[in-house]
Each structure stands twice: as C-alpha cells, then as structure tokens.
Amino acid sequence: MLRLSALYRYPLKSAKGEHLPQAALDKLGVVGDRRWMLVDEATGRFLTQRTDPQMSQLSALWNADGGLTLSAQGFEALDVEVPEPEKDLRGVTIWRDTLRVPDAGDMAADWLSRFIKKPIRLVHVPVQRARTTEAGYGRDDDKVAFADGYPLLLIGQASLDDISSRVGRPLEMLRFRPNLVIEGSEAFAEDGWKRIRIGDVEFRVVKPCSRCILTTIDPQTGVRDEQREPLATLMSYRKQEGGTMFGQNLVNDSNGVLEVGMPVTVLE
Template sequence: MNTIHVVKEIYIYPIKSLAGISCQNAKAEEMGFENDRRWMLLDAENQMITQREYPIMSQFYPQISDGKISISFKDQKHEFSTTEHLDIPIKVNVWDDQSEVVEVNFATSKWFSEQLGFECKLVKIMKNGDRKHESSRLKETFNVSLADGYPYLLIGTESLDFLNEKLEEKITIKRFRPNIVISTQKEHEEDDLDTFKIGEVQFKNVKPCGRCIMVNNDPQKGIVKKEPLKTLSKYRNVNNSVLFGTNIVSLNSGVISIGDEVVF
C-alpha cells in the first residue's frame, strides 16, 4: 500500500457493552487501550451482561476524569474511582475464556441494579494475565481484557462508506464499536493488513471480525433493527460469519493519536 493512511478516530469502552468514549489519543497496552473494557457487568449468576440481551445498555454513557469514572443514564448519574475494588476474587467466563475479576463496590452494583431493574454487579479485571485468549489462527495465547476476543478492533473508513451506499438508513461507525478507525482507499482493505506501526506502537493483524446481532442495536436509541447485518450478510458472509473490521494485537506499549500515520 503506497497511499497514506492516518488514524481518524480512537475509542475506548471502559465498561463492556456500555457506550464508548471518543479519544484524541490513547495508551496501547497488551490487554488493549488503557481503561478499555477493564470493567463489565455480571448478573446474579455471575454471567456477563451485554447489549445482545439488554440493548438499553448502549444508553449508559461513561466519562473518565481525574481517576474517576462517571456514568450517565437518563437523568441519573453515578461515579466511582478507577482504582477501587473489593478483595474477593470471582471466577467468570468471557465466552470460552475464564477470567478472574473483583467487584468494584456494593454501591455501584446497587446503582446498576436499580437502573437495569435486576440484580447485577460491576466487576473489574485487575491485571495482565487474569484472562488469556488463544488464537487458533496464530497459534498464540494473548493476555486480553474483558473484550469479546481480542484487545483491539480496527476499521477502515471506506468499509463504512461502502456499506452506507447500500443502506437506506445510514449508520455511523459507532454501530461497530471500533477502537481505531483509519482512512483507507478501498473497502475492507484492513482485512489484509499484516504488521504495521501507528505512533509508538507496532500492531499485528489477527483476523477479520465476525459480527453479531449487537451491530443492529441503534446505540443512540437502544433499539434493535434489521440492519446492517441483513445487508452485510449478502456480501460479507464468509463461512457463516459476517465480517466487518479486523481484530489486531499490539506488540508493544505506547501512545497513538488521531492524525498519526499508519506505517506498513
């Protein structure tokens, strides 16, 4: 690729399945960006809770400032420290991976329970190595956060533009919850990336990302629709998996920023 590719958008999602935060820059770590999906909600049986079952979760908006995370939901707000946690370990599964987490505090769990209308608790993954994910494609094991599978999701701008040309109701990139959006010249060229550098960080492509019903949830309304999966399935269905964006891992730590060139 001889054309210049640059970073257009950066997002983190502090609490799994809640709304994301748009960032000017972010610190890349092995597990993902700093503070990205280090927290998640569990139900009374310690099963993870996501927008797949509860689309309204897209209406919880986090912000991080001065070492605290504040959550806004409708006219309610709650705040907790990024460092606070209880000391009792909890064994949970994130899909096929076992992870060790700890509850943040009882007040935060109670607040989420009241807003969602059922018993739940907010938990945190404490350190690198508390969850490992094996890549069958690379035959490697990675330390990851509480993300579905891999630490980072990257999407090219042309992939969304190409999809929107086919949709009656246009959508934004937020439907796909990327961590990094780069300018591209051709749709889905990100699928074919190998290793590349952004800012201080070397990244490696693992595999294109198979998408689920969650991308049909309109994040601004918390309403599940038929698109874009219906349209995507017509031209991006590979081995019964609808692909959009690609999963990547970082090979070192460092900061990346909007405007950074993608160097191949």
C-alpha cells in the same frame, strides 16, 4: 496516504463509547478499554447489549485513576473506584472463559441493578488477571481484558461508507465499536493486512471480526432495527466461514501513544 482518523475507548463492556483525540496503549490494548464488565449476580455470566440493549444508554467514563463515572438519564452520577486486585474476587464467565476478578462493591451493584432492572454486579479486570486470546491466533502471551476476543478492533472508514451506501443511509461507526478507524484506504483493504505501524507502535492483524445482532442497535437511542440492518446487508456479501465479517482484530506489539491524524504504514 493512510491515516488514523478516529480513536475510541469503551471503559465498560457494551456501554457507551468515548471518542478520544489520543490514547495510550498497554498490554491489553487502549488503556482503560473494556476493563469493566457487568455480570448476572446469580450466575456470573456477562451482560451485553445483545440481551440488554439499554446498556447502549449507559455512560461509563474512565477516570485517570482507572475508575469509572457512571451516569444515565434519570440517575445521579456515581464515581466507582478501582477495587483491590486480590480482594472480593468473583467468578465470572465471558463466552467460554471463566476467571476470578475483583467485584466493585454494593453501591455500584445497586446503582446498576436499578438501571438494568435485575440483580447484577460490576467487576474489574487487572492486567495480571486478564484472559489469553483465542488459541490458534496470535501468540501464546497475547492477552485481552473484557473485549470479546482481542485487545483492539480496526475498521476502515471506506468499509463503513460501503455498507452505508448499500443500506441506503449513513451508519454510525459506533454501531461496530472499533478502537481504531483508518482513512485513505479502499473499502475492506484491511482484510489483506497482516502487520501495520502507527507512530512507533506495530500491530499484528490476527483475525477478522464476526458481527452479531449488536450492530442493529442504534447507539443514540438503544432501539433495535426492525429490518435487522445493517447486519442483514452485511450477511448478503460479507458472510464467510466462521461468520459475517466486518473489521479486523489487532494485537499491539508494544506500548505507546496514538494520536488522531497519525500516518499508518502497512508493513505486510
């Protein structure tokens, strides 16, 4: 039987993830997931572990009111409130998308600039300012916050076990930053799914996830693997047109609440 074996949320894009026993869903996926992002102060360009691997050591916990609690070794914790949705808007760029979103203020920017060691700003995306997902996949009204392209990412536990066996050591699921982990399927069974249901929520499987250098960063230490693993091994057998694929991007068709242990039904 297929079951939901793990749930994750990443409140601040590319910072540490949270392991959740349950999670509510809204139009943008897991409530609180990647609603915050760091950008270069001068250009507005987004920051991730790809260029700033120390972000893997930054904790940004989501608060019940939607704000963040920032913490890192050697830094005093800082609570950040959700900025007003139409005030202090800043132009930002994430991949090919440009949008205007509220800035979280100077105190958060100073704290984070000291941690990253360059001038940056913290921004938040309210639902009404969210991006549209990639044209040609999903529906015209599908929205995404600051995740790379889609609201949710699913990985089968057996798929992680497969790549771990090929690399020769257990790999952390957090290297691949999924929201949903499914247990009980064969390795890469998710590649063939088109629609699934968990609890009362149905999901569309819209596109495989192309992986990058971020997967080579140890989520515990922030150190990049000198042999470029597990990306090098993934490229040897998961490279397709469009990239090296691992995991599936999803869109939820309704709101609801998910809990670890829920059965998963493949509808198509």
